[in-house]
Amino acid sequence: xxxxxxxxxxxxxTIDDLWASVNHALAQYSxxxxxISEIRQFLGNGIASLxxxxxxxxxxxxxxxxxxTFRDHYMAHSLDHTRxxxxxxxxxxxxxxxxxxxAIVSNKTHAAVQxxxxxxxxxxxxxxxGEQPDIPRKPAPxxxxxxxxxxxxxxxxxxxxxxxxxxxxxxRNAHLPCISVAWGFRDEPFLIQQGAAPIIHNPNELLxxxxxxxxx
Numbered sequence: 001x002x003x004x005x006x007x008x009x010x011x012x013x014t015i016d017d018l019w020a021s022v023n024h025a026l027a028q029y030s031x032x033x034x035x036i037s038e039i040r041q042f043l044g045n046g047i048a049s050l051x052x053x054x055x056x057x058x059x060x061x062x063x064x065x066x067x068x069t070f071r072d073h074y075m076a077h078s079l080d081h082t083r084x085x086x087x088x089x090x091x092x093x094x095x096x097x098x099x100x101x102x103a104i105v106s107n108k109t110h111a112a113v114q115x116x117x118x119x120x121x122x123x124x125x126x127x128x129x130g131e132q133p134d135i136p137r138k139p140a141p142x143x144x145x146x147x148x149x150x151x152x153x154x155x156x157x158x159x160x161x162x163x164x165x166x167x168x169x170x171x172r173n174a175h176l177p178c179i180s181v182a183w184g185f186r187d188e189p190f191l192i193q194q195g196a197a198p199i200i201h202n203p204n205e206l207l208x209x210x211x212x213x214x215x216x
Contacts, residue, residue, distance in 0.1 A: 005161045026066065104151065
């Protein structure tokens, strides 16, 4: 089976570094800080959307400066605290041992996705795709289609795994089943409200869920 993973909130816990960079950027312009719970809710549509939602004003010129400051700080500090969630590395090793092919599809910039792929998932995930100028971001299905092409996959042999409503919409748009994870940036009641099913609570549950997909 071909497994297409979201990155932030699914494989990697990036929240602390994103939160720190947003508040660093806001502070440079004497803007109010955001709580970590607010940042969690703002994630899912890329860093430009994150900064836009974090702004207390509609001043586009100011937002542009805040975004540039955020981007510079995050590029320098994006790995201060970012790590795979507990159990992710072992889960990916098991997926590889069972012959599953894997991909990352993220609204992070492609360069950042490539760096994180190489740092944390070399030999564990086959390909990684991030935001690029000529490919619409999630929830458009284009990055998922590209990942399937690179894996030699078809929709009937593929599953999408993510942590948010954006991921649910992406899977629907790509005509793939979606497995939602409860350890990411959205809590389980919210995911249920969005129609998520199945939901897993620990990475080691993934293989048994995949067996159910394969036998259905």
